Amino acid sequence: xxxxxxxALASLWNRKGTAILTVLAVALSVALxxxxxKAREGAREGFGSTISGTELIVGARSGPxxxxxxxxxxxxDATAEISWPTYEMIAxxxxxxxxxxxxxxxxxxxxxxxxxxxxxxxxxxxxxRQELSVASGELFDDLFDAVIGAxxxxxxxxxxxxxxxxxHGLGAGGLMDHDxxxxxxxxxxxxxxxxxxxxxxxxxxxxxxxxxxxETGTRNPLADSISEEMVRSFDxxxxxxxxxxxxxxxxxTILRTKRALDTYPREALLxxxxxxxLSQLWEVTSVAERAxxxxxxxxxxxxxxxxxxxxxxxxxxxxxxxxxLRATGARPGHIFSLMxxxxxxxxxxxxxxxxxxxxxxxxxxxxxxxxxxxxSLVGTGPGLTDLxxxxxxxLSALIIGAVPAWTALRRSLAxxxxxxx
Amino acid sequence: MSEPxxxxxxxxxxxxxxxxxxxxxxxxLGRGERLFLRGPSGSGKSTLLGLIAxxxxxxxxxxxxxxxxxTKLSGAARxxxxxxxxxxIFQMFNLVPYLxxxxxxxxxxxxxxxxxxxxxxxxxxxxxxxxxxLGLDDSALLKRRVVDLSVGQQQRVAAARALIGGPxxxxxxxxxxxxxxxxxxxxxxxxxxxxxxxxxxxLFVSHDxxxxxxxxxxxxxVEINHAVGxxxx
Numbered sequence: 001x002x003x004x005x006x007x008a009l010a011s012l013w014n015r016k017g018t019a020i021l022t023v024l025a026v027a028l029s030v031a032l033x034x035x036x037x038k039a040r041e042g043a044r045e046g047f048g049s050t051i052s053g054t055e056l057i058v059g060a061r062s063g064p065x066x067x068x069x070x071x072x073x074x075x076x077d078a079t080a081e082i083s084w085p086t087y088e089m090i091a092x093x094x095x096x097x098x099x100x101x102x103x104x105x106x107x108x109x110x111x112x113x114x115x116x117x118x119x120x121x122x123x124x125x126x127x128x129r130q131e132l133s134v135a136s137g138e139l140f141d142d143l144f145d146a147v148i149g150a151x152x153x154x155x156x157x158x159x160x161x162x163x164x165x166x167x168h169g170l171g172a173g174g175l176m177d178h179d180x181x182x183x184x185x186x187x188x189x190x191x192x193x194x195x196x197x198x199x200x201x202x203x204x205x206x207x208x209x210x211x212x213x214x215e216t217g218t219r220n221p222l223a224d225s226i227s228e229e230m231v232r233s234f235d236x237x238x239x240x241x242x243x244x245x246x247x248x249x250x251x252x253t254i255l256r257t258k259r260a261l262d263t264y265p266r267e268a269l270l271x272x273x274x275x276x277x278l279s280q281l282w283e284v285t286s287v288a289e290r291a292x293x294x295x296x297x298x299x300x301x302x303x304x305x306x307x308x309x310x311x312x313x314x315x316x317x318x319x320x321x322x323x324x325l326r327a328t329g330a331r332p333g334h335i336f337s338l339m340x341x342x343x344x345x346x347x348x349x350x351x352x353x354x355x356x357x358x359x360x361x362x363x364x365x366x367x368x369x370x371x372x373x374x375x376s377l378v379g380t381g382p383g384l385t386d387l388x389x390x391x392x393x394x395l396s397a398l399i400i401g402a403v404p405a406w407t408a409l410r411r412s413l414a415x416x417x418x419x420x421x
Numbered sequence: 422m423s424e425p426x427x428x429x430x431x432x433x434x435x436x437x438x439x440x441x442x443x444x445x446x447x448x449x450l451g452r453g454e455r456l457f458l459r460g461p462s463g464s465g466k467s468t469l470l471g472l473i474a475x476x477x478x479x480x481x482x483x484x485x486x487x488x489x490x491x492t493k494l495s496g497a498a499r500x501x502x503x504x505x506x507x508x509x510i511f512q513m514f515n516l517v518p519y520l521x522x523x524x525x526x527x528x529x530x531x532x533x534x535x536x537x538x539x540x541x542x543x544x545x546x547x548x549x550x551x552x553x554x555l556g557l558d559d560s561a562l563l564k565r566r567v568v569d570l571s572v573g574q575q576q577r578v579a580a581a582r583a584l585i586g587g588p589x590x591x592x593x594x595x596x597x598x599x600x601x602x603x604x605x606x607x608x609x610x611x612x613x614x615x616x617x618x619x620x621x622x623x624l625f626v627s628h629d630x631x632x633x634x635x636x637x638x639x640x641x642x643v644e645i646n647h648a649v650g651x652x653x654x
């Protein structure tokens with residue numbers, strides 16, 4: 001078989017122009033398929049590793065996916081808030097071990113601002129229960145301190161001591177700036193590969209403080225007359241929070257606690273289990289994913305057909321070659337194997353090249369995607385899927401090769417020893 | 422007397438639906454014999470060679486090659502006999518263009534374990550040795566692709582390919598038709614010498630009757646093929 005394989009490779013090399021184009025067609029189709037699959041898996045793993053150790057997330061009643069997206073991934077907005085007394089009710093429940101309230105709604109140069117407590121930095125876990133850590137500086141201590149994520153620091157060139165002005169809402173700065181209450185960066189968090197990197201963290205009280213004079217949703221003309229000293233002397237306990245991260249005393253009570261919160265009579269609440277809500281999110285996206293996978297599989301099929309086309313079109317000009325091989329002792333099995341191995345070699349080389357190209361592209365583009373668009377493609381390196389794909393494409397090519405192999409075989413038997421062309 | 426290398430009796434052959442091409446009451450090629458088979462175009466030379474080589478199946482009569490009755494063998498068995506015991510040289514030498522000189526000469530050993538076994542050692546070395554005996558001893562030339570060689574050099578590569586592994590029968594189908602008289606005579610002498618050295622029977626086919634004197638025996642296919650006579654009548 002080795003001697004037939006080397007003959008097949010030599011024959012392909014003799015037609016290297018066509019062979020290279022065919023290999024490229026297969027490589028591109030495999031790269032597309034693996035790219036879609038890796039992006040899908042990477043996004044899932046990236047989302048899945050964003051939060052761990054939090055049993056429930058509670059927000060005002062809306063949809064579970066919406067609550068998950070705005071509270072954890074900073075995507076979309078809350079439609080309503082939870083009142084502070086309700087938050088206190090949740091925190092005081094016997095089955096609740098800890099709570100972390102979060103307040104969203106403001107921004108700074110496109111990055112979301114999140115008001116929370118110091119507990120957030122110890123309770124919030126990501127990936128395999130990893131804790132947040134401060135890369136430089138310290139957690140917020142003063143009312144107008146801010147702790148920024150690694151990406152915010154990198155992209156805006158901020159460091160400890162940098163002054164920053166928050167913007168009311170998520171729009172552009174200007175008239176909606178809270179420029180009368182500037183913040184100081186007190187710390188920069190270590191990179192996590194999660195939305196935390198793109199978040200500016202301030203205290204809940206700070207959120208209340210910057211909205212003094214903004215009770216109507218816009219700046220009150222008298223807001224500037226309220227000095228910082230006066231603000232600091234106010235009771236800055238928030239009246240509402242956007243959502244609450246909840247840890248339970250015992251995980252076994254999770255469904256009972258969830259039901260109790262979902263049916264809380266005084267305020268319409270929604271409690272979600274993060275993993276369950278993620279599954280629902282994947283159910284929504286899986287239709288599009290399946291469509292993408294189906295399209296990329298069709299593209300692979302087109303790549304395989306290009307193998308068939310290139311070999312079939314070469315058969316006429318190779319009748320003399322087959323005749324020579326038959327005369328020098330090649331049996332029908334040899335001719336058949338030669339054709340099948342040529343197809344297999346084209347499929348194998350194309351698949352390996354495609355896998356290499358997509359892995360290289362993701363290795364280069366991964367950090368750029370994460371930095372520019374915040375899309376963390378986790379675990380997209382070479383893996384078993386690449387091996388299975390290479391195997392499947394090679395096997396399919398070998399099977400497809402049977403078509404030209406059969407044609408060549410029949411012709412070589414009909415042509416006899418001396419084909420006259 | 423030893424069994425002939427090829428013995429044909431009452432062979433009749435026609436392609437599907439076509440007129441009879443061959444009707445041979447008797448034909449034989451002795452072991453080690455150098456036989457010249459003459460015949461004009463269309464006289465059935467290539468068909469006869471195809472039947473002897475086992476590529477074409479005979480419909481009636483007997484074709485005995487080295488003691489094997491080809492008409493009773495399967496296609497695979499006939500293929501094996503061709504691979505193990507026959508060397509073929511074509512009119513246009515028909516070398517494989519993408520293989521080197523040595524790889525072309527060694528080609529039959531890829532398909533026949535018997536030929537590899539007969540070589541004994543390294544097949545490429547044996548191919549180089551054969552090529553050197555045929556006058557191609559430049560090591561740089563042996564690595565080149567055959568399409569870079571002259572016609573005369575290609576001819577020797579084709580001869581080496583037919584002779585490697587010591588086949589008992591060498592079939593040469595109009596191998597000198599593209600050569601001038603001097604080159605033709607040198608090639609026939611060289612081929613005869615090598616066939617004699619290895620003990621192979623040589624069946625040399627040509628339309629040129631002038632070559633007959635260089636062989637042990639000569640046969641005119643038109644005379645022995647009754648199908649040609651019938652068609653003419």
